[in-house]
Amino acid sequence: MVEELDEQIISKMQSGDHAAFRLILDRHLSQLMAYASRMTNSAMDAEDIVQETFFRLWTLRNRYDPKKSKLSTWLHRIAHNLCVDNYRLAAVRSTKNYTGLEHQHDEGPLVNLEIQLQSKEVAHALMQLNLQQRSALVLFHYQGLSHRAISTVLDLSSDAVESLLRRSRKKMRENLRM
Amino acid sequence: MNFKRFKKIVETWGSDPTRWPDDLRASALEFMSTEPDACDAMNEAKSFDRLLDGYRLCETQLDPLRLAIEKRVSVGQYLAPIDQIIGWLFPRPGSLRTALRPLGMSCLLLISGIVLGYLGSSGDDVTLDEEIALLAGAMQPELLYLLEQQQ
Numbered sequence: 001m002v003e004e005l006d007e008q009i010i011s012k013m014q015s016g017d018h019a020a021f022r023l024i025l026d027r028h029l030s031q032l033m034a035y036a037s038r039m040t041n042s043a044m045d046a047e048d049i050v051q052e053t054f055f056r057l058w059t060l061r062n063r064y065d066p067k068k069s070k071l072s073t074w075l076h077r078i079a080h081n082l083c084v085d086n087y088r089l090a091a092v093r094s095t096k097n098y099t100g101l102e103h104q105h106d107e108g109p110l111v112n113l114e115i116q117l118q119s120k121e122v123a124h125a126l127m128q129l130n131l132q133q134r135s136a137l138v139l140f141h142y143q144g145l146s147h148r149a150i151s152t153v154l155d156l157s158s159d160a161v162e163s164l165l166r167r168s169r170k171k172m173r174e175n176l177r178m
Numbered sequence: 179m180n181f182k183r184f185k186k187i188v189e190t191w192g193s194d195p196t197r198w199p200d201d202l203r204a205s206a207l208e209f210m211s212t213e214p215d216a217c218d219a220m221n222e223a224k225s226f227d228r229l230l231d232g233y234r235l236c237e238t239q240l241d242p243l244r245l246a247i248e249k250r251v252s253v254g255q256y257l258a259p260i261d262q263i264i265g266w267l268f269p270r271p272g273s274l275r276t277a278l279r280p281l282g283m284s285c286l287l288l289i290s291g292i293v294l295g296y297l298g299s300s301g302d303d304v305t306l307d308e309e310i311a312l313l314a315g316a317m318q319p320e321l322l323y324l325l326e327q328q329q
Binding site: 018019022025026029030033034037038043047050053054055058059060062063117118119122123126137140141142147162165166169170172173176 | 181192199234238244248250
């Protein structure tokens with residue numbers, strides 16, 4: 001979990017300080033990139049989502065209230081909404097037989113073949129979950145968000161998050177044939 | 179705590195006790211120390227979590243993305259007009275003056291509406307009785323007839 005920034009930096013960013021924004025960018029960029037990458041399974045889509053998330057952070061900076069949620073939660077909420085938009089757009093593309101990025105999986109310098117295969121298998125199983133299940137699992141397991149933060153990001157009650165998380169894990173086990 | 183409840187905890191929150199709900203953690207851990215079935219459920223959850231952990235992301239060069247974001251922000255540093263208006267109308271609470279701004283704007287709009295309504299009306303073809311009847315929403319046929327008779 002990225003350490004929460006102190007209120008002073010957030011306040012500076014809200015008053016239009018670019019240096020404070022850069023500091024926030026540095027602290028949250030990789031975390032959001034990981035979230036968007038796992039949600040979309042596409043590096044290009046993830047980059048677009050992350051770029052838009054930070055742009056919205058800047059343009060809507062005065063709407064963020066530190067008393068209501070942590071900055072990382074707020075950023076994940078923006079990124080999640082953009083993932084939802086991306087998901088809908090991908091659905092439109094697929095109905096038009098668009099063979100764009102949705103099946104593209106970037107192959108990077110992974111440590112070894114076993115990890116690469118396992119990553120592919122889990123990524124494939126994750127993409128078979130519906131968007132909310134995927135998001136709940138990624139936010140909890142990979143992003144390390146708390147139960148409460150997930151309910152803020154997904155705009156669900158605490159009980160709904162618990163049940164969603166349980167269903168996600170169950171479905172994931174089925175997908176991985178465990 | 180019973181086995182069903184314990185199983186539900188590990189199936190929902192995984193094998194890391196630090197991620198379990200605070201109010202259930204102690205009793206669940208105690209239950210696990212005495213129940214072999216609970217240990218089996220925990221081991222199952224551990225192997226599932228390990229499998230999930232195996233999903234590693236490719237190392238992405240974040241510098242180009244960081245630069246692109248910084249460039250986009252510096253170009254589009256001005257807020258969209260609608261956001262400027264919303265930000266001005268509903269400021270973050272800080273001082274009494276900013277807190278009263280939405281109320282002041284509402285009063286200004288109300289007064290403007292009254293003045294425009296007054297200026298826009300012809301004024302002399304509606305009697306006081308008619309205005310009262312209109313305001314009361316009581317323009318029934320009998321009343322209209324009476325008003326016409328009076329005129």
